[in-house]
Amino acid sequence: MSSTIEYWKRRRGFILAAIGSAIGLGNIWRFSWLCYRNGGGAFLVPYIVFLLIIGIPLLVLEFSLGYYFRGSSPKVFRKIRDSLEILGWLATIDIVILGMYYSLVLAWVLDYIGLSAVVAWKTVEGVGPTFEGLISNPPIVLVGLVITWLITWYTNYSGVSRGIERACNYAIPTLWILSAILVIRGLTLPGSTVGINWLLTPSAKAFTGSALIDAAGQILFTLSILATSLVVYASYLPPRSEIPNSAWITAFANCGFSFFFAFATWGIIGYLMYSMNVATPADLPVPLGGAGLAFVTIPTAVTLLPGAPLTTAIFGTIFFIILWLAGYTSLISIVEPIYAALRDKFGISRRTGVTLVSAIMFIGSIIFAFRPDLIDPVDFIVGSTNLIWLVMLEAVVAGYFLGLKVLKDHVNPDAEWKLGPWFDVFIKFIVPIVLAIVLGWGIITTTHVSPISIATFIILIVAALILSGMKWKVKEEVR
Amino acid sequence: MPELSAGAITMLILGIIILYGGLGLGIYRAWKSTKAKGEVKK
Numbered sequence: 001m002s003s004t005i006e007y008w009k010r011r012r013g014f015i016l017a018a019i020g021s022a023i024g025l026g027n028i029w030r031f032s033w034l035c036y037r038n039g040g041g042a043f044l045v046p047y048i049v050f051l052l053i054i055g056i057p058l059l060v061l062e063f064s065l066g067y068y069f070r071g072s073s074p075k076v077f078r079k080i081r082d083s084l085e086i087l088g089w090l091a092t093i094d095i096v097i098l099g100m101y102y103s104l105v106l107a108w109v110l111d112y113i114g115l116s117a118v119v120a121w122k123t124v125e126g127v128g129p130t131f132e133g134l135i136s137n138p139p140i141v142l143v144g145l146v147i148t149w150l151i152t153w154y155t156n157y158s159g160v161s162r163g164i165e166r167a168c169n170y171a172i173p174t175l176w177i178l179s180a181i182l183v184i185r186g187l188t189l190p191g192s193t194v195g196i197n198w199l200l201t202p203s204a205k206a207f208t209g210s211a212l213i214d215a216a217g218q219i220l221f222t223l224s225i226l227a228t229s230l231v232v233y234a235s236y237l238p239p240r241s242e243i244p245n246s247a248w249i250t251a252f253a254n255c256g257f258s259f260f261f262a263f264a265t266w267g268i269i270g271y272l273m274y275s276m277n278v279a280t281p282a283d284l285p286v287p288l289g290g291a292g293l294a295f296v297t298i299p300t301a302v303t304l305l306p307g308a309p310l311t312t313a314i315f316g317t318i319f320f321i322i323l324w325l326a327g328y329t330s331l332i333s334i335v336e337p338i339y340a341a342l343r344d345k346f347g348i349s350r351r352t353g354v355t356l357v358s359a360i361m362f363i364g365s366i367i368f369a370f371r372p373d374l375i376d377p378v379d380f381i382v383g384s385t386n387l388i389w390l391v392m393l394e395a396v397v398a399g400y401f402l403g404l405k406v407l408k409d410h411v412n413p414d415a416e417w418k419l420g421p422w423f424d425v426f427i428k429f430i431v432p433i434v435l436a437i438v439l440g441w442g443i444i445t446t447t448h449v450s451p452i453s454i455a456t457f458i459i460l461i462v463a464a465l466i467l468s469g470m471k472w473k474v475k476e477e478v479r
Numbered sequence: 480m481p482e483l484s485a486g487a488i489t490m491l492i493l494g495i496i497i498l499y500g501g502l503g504l505g506i507y508r509a510w511k512s513t514k515a516k517g518e519v520k521k
Contacts, residue, residue, distance in 0.1 A: 011509075041490020048497055193481055200487035242512070249505035256498040416508045 006160040006350075007238045013165035015246050015253075018063075018233055020168040020329025021224040022254035023175065025105060025294075028323055031222070032262035033289025034214050036199055036281065039206025044259075046206060046215035051255055054434050055219040057426035058391065059247040060419065061398055062225060064407040066234030067243055072340035073228045074468065080402045087397070089464035091227040091390045092341045096357075097382045097456065099334040100364035101375045103152070105291065106327040107144030107365070108134060109320050112295065116302075116316030119309045124300050131295040138369045145365055152328065153358035156335045157351060160236045164332055175325045178318050179261050185315055186267025189305075195270020198281050199262055213441045216434050217388075222258065223251060224330065226387055227394045228337035235340070245416035261322075265293070268301045275304045294323055335361070345467075347474045377452035384442060386460065392435040399428035 008014040035043045069076040074088030111134055115121070121130040134140060155163045186192055205211060224230055234243070269281055269288065281288055286297040298319050305311040338361075339353040348356070368374060398404065404427060408419045483491070 041487060041494065044490060044494050044497070193483055196491075197481070197484050197487050200490045201484045202486045202490050242509070245505055245508050245512075249502065249509065252498060252502035252505055256502050259494050259498050416512045 006236055008165055008236050009161040010165075011241065011246065013161065013169060014233065014237060014241075015249055016168040016172045017164050017329075017333070018224075018230060018246070018250040019253045019257075020172050021229050021233065021333030022222060022250060022330075023172075023257050023326050024222075024224070024330035025102075025323065025327050026218070026222055027254065027258040028261055028265070028326060029290055029293045031218065031258035032199060032265045033293065034218055035262060036266075036288060038208075038211035038214055039203045040198070041200035042202030042204070042206035043211060043215065046212050047219065047255070050216045050219040050434070051251060053426060054216060054431050055223050055225075055255075056247060056251050057423060058220070058225045058395065058431060059223055059230065059251055060244050060411075060423070061395065061407070061427055062227070062230040063234040063243045063247050064411050065394075065398065066231035067237050067241065068407055068410045070235045072232055072235070072337055072344045074341050075344040076231060077397065080397055084397060084401070086464050086468040087227075087390060087393055088341065089467045090386070090460060091394075092338055093460050093463045093467070094382045094386050094390070095226055095228050095334050096338055096361060097364070097378060097460075099331060099338075099361050101368045101378065102327065102334065103145065103148055103331055103361065103365045104141070104368045104372070104375075106148045106324060106331060107141050107369070108291075108295065109324045109327060110144040110148055111140060112299075113317055113320040113324060116299070116320050117313055119303070119312045119316070121299060121303065124303050127296055127299045127303065130299070135372050138366075141369045142366065145362065145369060148328070148331070149358055149362045149365070152331050152335060153354060155332045156339065156354040156358070159350060164336065167332065168329055171325045171329050175322060175329075176257070176260075178322045178325075179257070179264065182264035182315065182318055182322065183260060183267070186264040186271070189267055189271035189274075191270040191272075191274025192267035193270065194273055195266040195268070195281070196263065198270070199266040209441075210445075213438055216438050217384075217442070220388065220391065220435070220438070221383075223254060224333060225391055226337075227390050229333040232337040232340045233333065240414050242414050242416055243411045244419055248417075265298075268298065272297070272301045272304070275301075294319075344474060345470070345472055374452055376448045377450040378456050380446055380448035381453050381456045381460070385439065386457070388435055388439045388442065392432050392439065395427050395431040395435070399424070399432075404428075 008017070035041065065076050069079050071079075072088065073091045074085050077088040078085040115130065115134070121127045155167045157163065158166075187196075269284070272284060272286070273279075273281060276284065278284055286300055287293055288297065299316060302308075302312045302316040302319070305315060335354065335357055338357045339350065342348045342353045342357070343350070398407070404424050408423065412418045
């Protein structure tokens, strides 16, 4: 029944699930590339500053909203003010679309676990054509999609403690252990120190406008601040739970993982520079970040490892298992708030809701499998622009419409460190200003806007209007 | 084999202290609070 209250079994389970939601593909293929591009190790300075002034306050806010209102994003916004329900639906539909192409990338990753195990590309020359061959072959991608969606569906279908909590209890420690193996291998390769020098040697570039924007944007996305996932995860906390320190641990574990994994990536890039005898990373004929890093650079590097092809198979497979686990624990946190929104409004049971959501998103991901060129223009809206202004409004709504005193009074009695007046300053002033700048900069500098982006935005608005206009079938939610 | 530059070592130490120090501080607070609750129960 929809009224059955589900809780996390242990606080550790909640924190691991939140860390699982936060650690995603971007921690592995984006953070270290941003460091390299934006002043090396000096990039850590704006990164950590934004972690403290926007990341942790927003994480505390999302946890507090879920913990106080006990529900999904549409329910939270509706309880603050009836007319704001549409914001909750905008955020929810946004992640429906986001989850569609996110799961497609996970399907590629899953296929690559198999391809790595048999070193399907055989030689360095075969790496590029193998990836191109995969993305232009939807039937093979479909196999990865079916497996990814079956596992995700079963996790969410099994419930909060028996599904999500149990999955993250195993997945997150495994992720760290496998990453440690890659970090050790990366750092013991010849040339690895050259790579680490390129990653960490600081320069003043870290304090330019674009580097600051990159740091703020990365903090927002790396912590899974989507106005949905973490709100719903926190709504499953039992009464008298701790909020601020749980947010703190989640944030530092997530950023600590990015920093840790950067040594694997850049140790391997250093080895690649050594093997290919090039002087700078920019001279390498392979990408240093994004999907290209995962599907081209790492397979190229592991193909050149001493002891290949056995070591290629072992370390290639380990890398793609890490990538898949990071993405999988994020995908379950995308499915959960969509189901929760349907449960709150329409009284749908978990089994029906999770099955319906998984089926719709699976079908949507097939569209992206046939048209991977749609990912960039759609992502510009749902994976970037839309999220930034929604999270900005979330802060404004909580700060000015709801009033943060309500949340602080609810959270502080059980807090391991108290939310003071500083919380108001960050949520009401600093977060909206920083996010407005990031949003404006993103719109001005983007190269991804197309009619597809505009169509995506229109679909979002129309769907949110329809869903927010429908009647609440769950009586207890009608005020 | 080239060694790590002084700048790289500085940033490495900074990253370790802040990121893992922050994580350690959070875990320590949680552990202290759990311990205190356990003592109250006793």
